[in-house]
Amino acid sequence: MxxxxxxxxxxxxxxxxxxxxxxxxxxxxxxxxxxxxxxxxxxxxxxxxxxxxxxxxxAWPLDAGNSDEGYGLLAAxxxxxxxxxxxxxxxxxxxxxxxxxxxxxxxxxxxxxxxxxxxxxxxxxxxxxxxxxxxxxxxxxxxxxxxxxxxxxxxxxxxxxxxxxxxxxxxxxxxxxxxxxxxxxxxxxNEAIALAFKGRVLLYKASPQFNPSNPFDNQYWSQALTATETAMNELAQMGYALESNYANIWSNENTSEAVMPVIFSDPDRLNGRRENCVRPLSISKNCTGGDVPVWNFVESYPMADGYQPGDVNSAYTYDMATYWENRDPRFYATVLYNASIAEFEGVAGRRIYLEESVGDPVDVFAPGVQIGDAKTGFYCLKGLEIDLSQAEVETNDVDWIEIRYAEVLLNFAEAANENGRGAEAIQVLRDIRQRAGIEPGAGNTYGIASGMSRDAIRDAIYHERYIELAFEGKRFWDLRRARRLHTQLDGLRKTGLLPDLKAGANPADAATFSLIPTDFDYSIEDIVTGVEPVMVTPESYYFFPITQNHLDENPNLEQNADWGGTFDPTL
The missing domain is CATH 1.25.40.390 (Serine Threonine Protein Phosphatase 5, Tetratricopeptide repeat)
Structure with a gap:
């Protein structure tokens, strides 16, 4: 390129x-x-x-709370x-x-x-x-x-x-x-961006959101396949490819994965994600936190061999007491967890403690304690410039990548699967996992089995998007597109993971970053929000209502059918 x-x-x-x-x-x-x-x-x-x-x-999106990624909820x-x-x-x-x-x-x-x-x-x-x-x-x-x-x-x-x-x-x-x-x-x-975006558009057109009566065998899936395959192949010829190291996607401004970047540069144009809103508040300023991962999301990461926690095929035994061990490498590039090393401000070996007896009060997750924004026992690492000092946190200018080459591949995989080309879809998933650093395992499957049904491959693709594109503003819209909003989010209780320093561990060791994750016990707890932490996402949310002020201004605008009108927004 x-x-x-x-x-x-x-x-x-x-x-x-x-x-x-x-x-x-x-x-x-x-x-x-x-x-x-x-x-x-x-x-x-x-x-x-x-x-x-x-x-x-x-700006970077800050909408993880609308899905099952982060703190926050769409309530009644x-x-x-x-x-x-x-x-x-x-x-x-x-x-x-x-x-x-x-x-x-x-x-x-x-x-x-x-x-x-x-x-x-x-x-x-x-x-x-x-x-x-x-x-x-x-x-x-x-x-x-x-x-x-x-x-x-x-x-x-x-x-x-x-x-x-x-x-x-x-x-x-x-x-x-x-x-x-x-x-x-x-x-x-440029042409590459337009090709990639056309694939995204036609994937939506074919999706269950717009075709509820015929979600996977409608005529539009062939159009989506043509567009996504064309985008994948032509972009590859132009030099676009997966970044060799997932953790470097956001730090490498010349990454081969950035199909559609939105450019930021301090001091002319800052990215609006405001690192001060995302990093732990003790090393932030002028903000109350954002994009805080919830336990529901954290536990969804595969193990290091690509199998889900507890899967009988996995070589790793999963125990919540050591949930951070032997996980998909993308976990460590995305999630900051209690006592994990995160060398903010250039402090070598620095660990962030999120337990109330040793952590800074503004960072910790503790029962009944609400300081600043809700805490969950986790913070998000993706896209942060952790070397910035507390005084500099508002100057984060990491570029936002609206379309990554990984999304182009996943879009093709989804369309290929719905057109009877499941083996190619599986290969895309394996390629993405290979880049992620997941162990190949026997037969180089990367935890993705051969011969899965179309339904199973579809589920695997949606889950891979959940992990690969985490905190990139895609999850909520993917669940709407798949018509899984009401089945996966409605009634969902969001939880955090509460750390508790073990008896015999010395709290003073936190000052030298000597306390490690195994010095704590962990329990799943409801997030303190002041309201019932339950998502409310009925089927009417697949299309939003045109607000009343616009209907009043233009009587010829019909309201959507699920909102008291006569307009059918589906195909």
Missing amino acids: KKIIKISIISLALLAGHGCDDVLDVENVSALDPVAVWSDETLTNAFLARLYQITMPG NAITANGHPFATFGGYYSDIRQLNTLFTEIDGGTLEEDFKNEIKGQAHFLRAWTYFNLVVRYGGVPIIKNVQNLEDDLQVSRNSTGETFDFIIEDLDNAISLLDGFQGSKGRI
Whole structure:
């Protein structure tokens, strides 16, 4: 793969901030002068930079609490037609209006055709990205291709879900065509990103979320297979591959796995994950914690040979008293557990203690104690810059990888399995586990048996995504896509693992980091939240309601059927 310079969004955003404010005021469409803006590559790039800023992820996701990964829960009435945490309907249409401004105006200038096509290609992707975020939340939505002015009829109706998917794919096909051979700087949308995203989109289209009456034998799975296989093969030819060491994915800014990175650079653009919110609070500041793993998630990791804890085929005996021993190497790259070594601030051999008699009070998990955010006996390590001092924690600028090559492979595996190519799906799982450092075992199976049924392979793929993509903002949406939200999350009690210093162990040894995990006993305990720690995720959550304020503004918008309306959001 060619070496890519780390500029893109950051450089363009800085450019946009110098003397271009009037040009970027796209709310006032009449103020745009096509001759000035669309005849100047600098101004056009500045306009495009603004589109990136408003449409692309602006930070690492912090939504593990919506699934079975982290602390937090969707409780009763978390989602209503009057408001909910995923209610972004109007905001997305504001973005679409600005994207449509580009398509409406760009041909009025004198830009070189090749440059103009590169700009259009990126804008087609950004519009597809925006409509995809709408369709996975609501189902079919109004398709608007032109800038709506005040004199236009703004009382638009919803297009069908099938029409919305078709429009997204049309935009992506345009992006792929226009960006053929375009590399751009790191972080800019290119052909590889569009190919990979098309595979994700068609995987959703074929999924049980959109096809509840025929979840695995519908006509769309062949489309998903074509798209995901094309993405996998073409990206491999471009040089994309699995990072050799899973633990290095986030620290290696030139990783071959970063298909769609969102670039951050201190001090110009920080990643918003705010390391101060994720690391233990005793070495943080100005935050109350986030992305705290729960025991439900931690116990789901395979053993070092790829078999689940307690599986008779595993070479390792599992005991909760030593739950951290002989686990999948991805466990150690993701989870910070009691008395584990984590050399924050560059302190050699440093261990973090999460037990109340030896740990810092703001870090520990203790019965009935609620200090800051809820504690679970664990913290998340993925994406942290642990060498940062406490004073520097807000400067974390680790790039966010929205699409990793591992996801591209897993997307193909899922589509292959549903199209009768289970052996290829199994091989993908083994390849990913080989990279993870799991022991091959007899026959190089990596804990994934040959000859499994389609249902068993499907379950294995979903579980592998759970582990491989942990805390990457994928789990909640995967469970919705698979229609497993109500079967795996509804009624789930989230728990933590309570450490208790054993009799005879010397608490003073914590000062020299001499206490090790086996110096503690462990018990599963409910998390203290002030409310019943039970997830509420009924089947109505597979499509969210359009909030009442938007229905009031536009009587032609139909509400989704599960929310008192007549619109069917499925295919």
